Amino acid sequence: MTEPDLTVDQQIHEAGPVLLKVTGELDHHTAPRLTQALEDVHLSPGTALVVDLCDLTYCDSTGITVLVTAYQRAEAAGSSFSLAGLGRDLTRMFQTVGLDQVFALHPTTDAAVAAVRH
Amino acid sequence: MQDTRFDLSAFGLSEVARCGVHLREAVSGASSADAAAQVVAEFFHDSLVDGRGDRACPVVGVFLSRPQAAPAAQVVAGPRARQERRLSLAGLSGAYAPWHGTEGSAALDLPVPSPEAARQAPLAYRLLDRLGAWATADPDGAVPPLSGVDVVHVSDSQEDAPDEALRAEGVRSLLAFGGTLSPGEWFAVVLFCRVALAADVVDLFSAVTSSARLALLSGGRPPPALEAEAVRTSLEDMENLVARRAAHLQSTVARLSSVTADLRRSQQELEQRERQLRDEATIVELLQQAGSALAAELDLDTLVQHAVDAATGLSGAAFGAFFYNVLGETGESYLLYVLSGVDRSVFDKFPMPRNTQVFEETFRGLGVMRSDDITADPRYGHNSPHHGMPEGHLPVRSYLAVPVTSRGTVLGGFFFGHPERGVFTERHERLVTGVAAQTAVALHNAQTYRQEREAAMELQRHLLPTLPRVEGIASTSRYLPAARDRGAGGDWVDLIPLPDGEVALVVGDVMGKGVRAAAVMGQIRTACRAYARLGLAPSEVLEHLSVLVDDIAPGCITTCVYAVLDPAEDRLRAAVAGHLPPVLRDPQGRVRFLDERVGPPLGVGRRRYPQQEIPVPPGSRLLLYTDGLVERRGRPIDDGLRSLRELLAGPVGEIEADCDSWLDTLADGQHDDDIAMLYLHRPEDASQQVSAVVREYAPVSGAVPDARQLVSEALHEWNLQHLVNDMMLIADEMVANAVRHARTPLRVELRRAGERVVLEVTDSSTEEPRLIVSHPGEFGHRGIFLVNAIATRWGTRRIDGGKVVWAEVKAS
Numbered sequence: 001m002t003e004p005d006l007t008v009d010q011q012i013h014e015a016g017p018v019l020l021k022v023t024g025e026l027d028h029h030t031a032p033r034l035t036q037a038l039e040d041v042h043l044s045p046g047t048a049l050v051v052d053l054c055d056l057t058y059c060d061s062t063g064i065t066v067l068v069t070a071y072q073r074a075e076a077a078g079s080s081f082s083l084a085g086l087g088r089d090l091t092r093m094f095q096t097v098g099l100d101q102v103f104a105l106h107p108t109t110d111a112a113v114a115a116v117r118h
Numbered sequence: 119m120q121d122t123r124f125d126l127s128a129f130g131l132s133e134v135a136r137c138g139v140h141l142r143e144a145v146s147g148a149s150s151a152d153a154a155a156q157v158v159a160e161f162f163h164d165s166l167v168d169g170r171g172d173r174a175c176p177v178v179g180v181f182l183s184r185p186q187a188a189p190a191a192q193v194v195a196g197p198r199a200r201q202e203r204r205l206s207l208a209g210l211s212g213a214y215a216p217w218h219g220t221e222g223s224a225a226l227d228l229p230v231p232s233p234e235a236a237r238q239a240p241l242a243y244r245l246l247d248r249l250g251a252w253a254t255a256d257p258d259g260a261v262p263p264l265s266g267v268d269v270v271h272v273s274d275s276q277e278d279a280p281d282e283a284l285r286a287e288g289v290r291s292l293l294a295f296g297g298t299l300s301p302g303e304w305f306a307v308v309l310f311c312r313v314a315l316a317a318d319v320v321d322l323f324s325a326v327t328s329s330a331r332l333a334l335l336s337g338g339r340p341p342p343a344l345e346a347e348a349v350r351t352s353l354e355d356m357e358n359l360v361a362r363r364a365a366h367l368q369s370t371v372a373r374l375s376s377v378t379a380d381l382r383r384s385q386q387e388l389e390q391r392e393r394q395l396r397d398e399a400t401i402v403e404l405l406q407q408a409g410s411a412l413a414a415e416l417d418l419d420t421l422v423q424h425a426v427d428a429a430t431g432l433s434g435a436a437f438g439a440f441f442y443n444v445l446g447e448t449g450e451s452y453l454l455y456v457l458s459g460v461d462r463s464v465f466d467k468f469p470m471p472r473n474t475q476v477f478e479e480t481f482r483g484l485g486v487m488r489s490d491d492i493t494a495d496p497r498y499g500h501n502s503p504h505h506g507m508p509e510g511h512l513p514v515r516s517y518l519a520v521p522v523t524s525r526g527t528v529l530g531g532f533f534f535g536h537p538e539r540g541v542f543t544e545r546h547e548r549l550v551t552g553v554a555a556q557t558a559v560a561l562h563n564a565q566t567y568r569q570e571r572e573a574a575m576e577l578q579r580h581l582l583p584t585l586p587r588v589e590g591i592a593s594t595s596r597y598l599p600a601a602r603d604r605g606a607g608g609d610w611v612d613l614i615p616l617p618d619g620e621v622a623l624v625v626g627d628v629m630g631k632g633v634r635a636a637a638v639m640g641q642i643r644t645a646c647r648a649y650a651r652l653g654l655a656p657s658e659v660l661e662h663l664s665v666l667v668d669d670i671a672p673g674c675i676t677t678c679v680y681a682v683l684d685p686a687e688d689r690l691r692a693a694v695a696g697h698l699p700p701v702l703r704d705p706q707g708r709v710r711f712l713d714e715r716v717g718p719p720l721g722v723g724r725r726r727y728p729q730q731e732i733p734v735p736p737g738s739r740l741l742l743y744t745d746g747l748v749e750r751r752g753r754p755i756d757d758g759l760r761s762l763r764e765l766l767a768g769p770v771g772e773i774e775a776d777c778d779s780w781l782d783t784l785a786d787g788q789h790d791d792d793i794a795m796l797y798l799h800r801p802e803d804a805s806q807q808v809s810a811v812v813r814e815y816a817p818v819s820g821a822v823p824d825a826r827q828l829v830s831e832a833l834h835e836w837n838l839q840h841l842v843n844d845m846m847l848i849a850d851e852m853v854a855n856a857v858r859h860a861r862t863p864l865r866v867e868l869r870r871a872g873e874r875v876v877l878e879v880t881d882s883s884t885e886e887p888r889l890i891v892s893h894p895g896e897f898g899h900r901g902i903f904l905v906n907a908i909a910t911r912w913g914t915r916r917i918d919g920g921k922v923v924w925a926e927v928k929a930s
Contacts, residue, residue, distance in 0.1 A: 027823060028858070058826070
C-alpha cells in the first residue's frame with residue numbers, strides 16, 4: 001500500500017493571518033488529517049485563515065468537502081478564509097464544481113494576505 | 119313644526135300614539151261633531167303617507183250614525199213610534215264621486231238599515247252592522263250598551279275590492295274602523311289606501327279607532343263622564359295593543375331563538391359530519407396514494423423506504439422506522455431497518471432492538487401500541503441493560519407501533535416516535551394501520567417476485583455460462599430478464615470458438631416464459647454447440663435445430679441466428695431462422711441489417727435455410743440481439759430498429775460501455791421482454807487491441823491512492839499521459855464511493871480499446887450511485903458529479919451479486 005502523502009504546516013504570517021500550508025495529495029484517505037489541522041485553528045471575528053495549496057498535487061471531492069466545511073466554519077465565526085496558489089488542474093476542478101465562485105482564490109499567499117489586510 | 123305625517127308602510131306603536139295626540143290637537147277648535155268629523159277626515163287624508171312620503175289615502179270618509187232628529191210631526195206621532203236612524207257622511211276629504219251629492223259636500227245621508235245605505239257605503243255599513251249599530255234599537259228607546267271597536271280591511275284580492283275608479287287612483291285596499299261614539303251613536307272612518315296594509319298594521323288601527331272616537335267626541339262638548347270613559351277606553355285599547363304586541367314580540371323572539379338554536383345545532387352537526395366525511399375521504403385518498411405507490415414497487419429496498427416514508431408522513435411523527443425480516447440465501451432470517459425523518463447515522467450506534475416488553479407487542483404481531491407517553495407505560499424500562507431508551511437515543515414520549523403481518527407471519531413493524539406527549543391520535547393510528555396492511559401485501563408481492571425472479575435468474579446463469587474470450591476479437595454479452603416479469607425467459611446467446619480459428623456466433627429466443635422455455639432453450643443451446651463443433655454450415659445447423667425443436671418441444675416456436683465469423687477471410691456466413699437481423703457496422707461507420715435472406719422460425723419441420731455471406735473487415739462491429747432490445751409496448755418495432763441503427767451509426771467506443779449505454783437508451787429498465795445481446799468488435803490493428811490492468815482492493819481508504827497510482831502507471835505505459843489527471847480523479851471518486859458506501863471488496867479494471875479508456879469498479883453492493891448536483895456552498899455529493907463532468911460516458915450495470923460502475927474517456 002502506498003504511504004499516505006499529506007502534510008499540513010501551520011504558521012502565523014507576520015501580517016497576522018494564520019497560514020496553513022498543505023503539501024501532497026488530498027483525498028478520501030488523507031482528508032482526516034487536513035480536517036484535524038483546520039479544526040485546530042482558532043477562529044474568531046476578525047481573524048484570517050489562508051490555506052496555501054501551491055504544493056497540493058492532488059485533490060478529490062473529499063478534499064473539496066473538507067475545504068467547504070472549513071469555509072463554512074470560518075464564515076460562522078466571522079473570520080476570513082481564502083485559498084492561495086492553486087495549480088492549473090485544481091483550478092479547473094474548482095471551476096467544474098462551481099467553487100471558484102465561493103472561495104476567495106489567490107495566486108500566492110502574499111496576494112491572499114494582502115487581500116485580507118484590505 | 120312637528121312632523122304629523124305617518125308612513126303606513128312602517129306604521130308602529132309609536133305612530134299610533136303620536137297619531138292620537140295630533141288628532142286631538144287637530145280637532146281642538148271644532149265646534150260640533152260634524153265639524154270634528156270633517157277635521158278627522160282631513161287629518162287622515164293629509165297625514166297618512168306611503169313609503170315615499172306621498173299621500174297614502176286619496177279618499178277619507180267619516181260616517182256618523184245617529185237617531186234621526188225628530189221633526190215636530192213625528193214627535194206628535196207619539197213616543198212609541200219606531201225611532202229612525204240615519205247614516206250620514208259627516209266628513210269627506212278627497213274626491214270620490216259616489217259620495218258627493220249634487221248640492222255640495224257630504225250629500226250622503228241615508229236611513230239605516232237599508233239596502234241603499236249598504237250599497238252606497240258598503241264598508242262603513244258592514245262595519246257598523248257587525249258592531250250591531252242598528253239591530254239594537256228597541257221600542258223602549260233604551261240606549262244600546264257601549265260596544266267595542268272594530269276594523270274591517272279589504273285588500274285587493276278580496277271580493278269587494280276597490281272599484282274601477284278607485285283602482286285608477288292607485289287604491290289597493292280599503293280600511294274601515296269605528297265603533298260606539300256615545301250611547302246610541304256610532305261612527306266609522308273609511309280609508310281608501312294606495313298602500314297594501316300588513317295584518318299587524320290593520321291590528322294597530324283598533325287603537326287608532328279609540329283616538330278617533332276621542333277626537334270626534336271632543337267636537338260635540340260631551341258630558342265629562344263620557345269623555346273620561348272614552349279616554350279610559352283609549353288608554354285600555356292602547357295598553358291592550360301594547361300587551362298584544364309585546365306578547366307577539368316575545369313569542370316571535372322565542373320562536374326565533376329556538377329556530378336559531380335549531381339552525382345552529384344542525385349547522386354544527388352538518389359541519390361535524392362534513393369534517394368527518396372530509397377526514398374519511400382524506401384518509402382513503404392518502405392510503406390509496408400510499409397503496410398504489412407500494413403496490414407498484416417490487417424492489418424490496420425501494421419498497422421498504424417508500425413504506426416508511428409514507429407511514430411517517432401520515433403519522434405526524436418526528437421520525438419513523440420500519441424493521442423487517444429478510445430471508446438470507448441459506449434460509450436464515452435477519453432483521454433490517456429503514457428510517458424516515460432522521461439520518462441513519464443517528465441509529466447506527468445502537469444494537470438492533472430486542473424483544474423487550476415494549477417491542478414484543480409489535481415484533482410478535484400482537485397488536486397496535488399507541489401511547490401518549492411511552493416512558494409512563496407499565497411495560498417500559500424493565501429490560502437490561504438500558505432499562506428504557508439507550509443513552510443518546512432521540513427523545514421519545516409519544517409512541518406508536520404497528521406490526522406488519524401477512525397470513526399470520528410477522529413481516530416487520532412500524533415504529534414512530536415524537537419528543538412531545540400525546541401527538542398520535544386515533545386518526546394517525548388508522549392511517550398507519552392502513553399503510554401497514556398495504557405494506558404487508560406489497561412485501562409479500564416483492565418477496566414472491568424476488569424468489570421467482572432469483573430462481574429464474576439462477577436457471578439462466580446455469581444455462582448461460584460466461585462466454586470465452588477469443589484472440590483478435592473483443593466481445594461481450596448481456597442478458598437482462600424482463601423488467602416487470604417473473605420467470606426465466608428463453609433468450610440465449612453463445613460464442614463458440616471453432617477449431618480452425620473461426621468463431622460461431624449464436625442468438626436465439628424460445629417463445630414463452632418460465633422454466634419450460636428455459637429448459638428448451640438449454641437443450642437447443644447444447645445441441646447447437648454440438649452441431650457447431652461438427653463444423654456444419656450455418657444453414658445446416660439451423661436445419662438440424664429445426665428438426666430437434668420439432669422433436670423435443672413440438673409447437674414451441676424458436677427464432678435463431680447462427681453465424682460463423684472467419685477472421686482470416688474477413689467474412690461472415692450467417693443464416694437466420696425468423697429472428698431479428700444482426701446489425702453490422704463497417705470500419706467506415708456504415709450500418710446495415712443482415713436481413714436479406716430470412717428463413718422461417720425453428721420447429722416448423724425440416725427445411726432448407728438460406729445462408730448469406732457478408733464481408734467483415736477489421737474495424738467492423740457486429741451486434742446480435744433478441745427482440746426485447748427493440749420491442750416495447752406502445753412503440754412500433756420499426757422505431758426500435760431505427761433507434762438501434764442510429765445508435766450504431768453514432769459514436770461508438772469501448773464495447774462494454776457501448777452495450778450499457780445502448781441498453782440505457784433502448785430499454786431504460788422498462789423492457790417488457792428478456793434482452794440478450796452479443797456484441798463483437800474486430801480491432802483494426804495491434805495498437806487497438808484491448809489491453810487491461812486489473813487489481814482488487816479491500817474496502818479501506820488506502821485503496822483510493824493505490825487505485826490512483828495503478829491508473830497513473832498504466833496510462834504512462836500506454837503512452838496516454840494526457841489522460842492521467844482525469845482518469846486519476848475518476849478512479850479516486852469511484853473507488854472512494856465503493857469504499858464509503860458499498861464497503862465490500864472491490865475490483866478495479868482499466869481497459870484501453872483504441873481511442874477509448876474505460877475504468878470499471880466492481881463491488882458487491884447493488885445500490886447504484888446517483889448524480890447529485892450540490893450547490894457550491896454545500897459539502898458532499900460531488901464525487902459522481904465530478905465523474906459526470908469529466909467522463910465521456912459513465913454508467914452502472916448490475917451483475918451477479920453486485921454492480922459495475924464504469925466511466926469512459928476518449929484518448930484523442
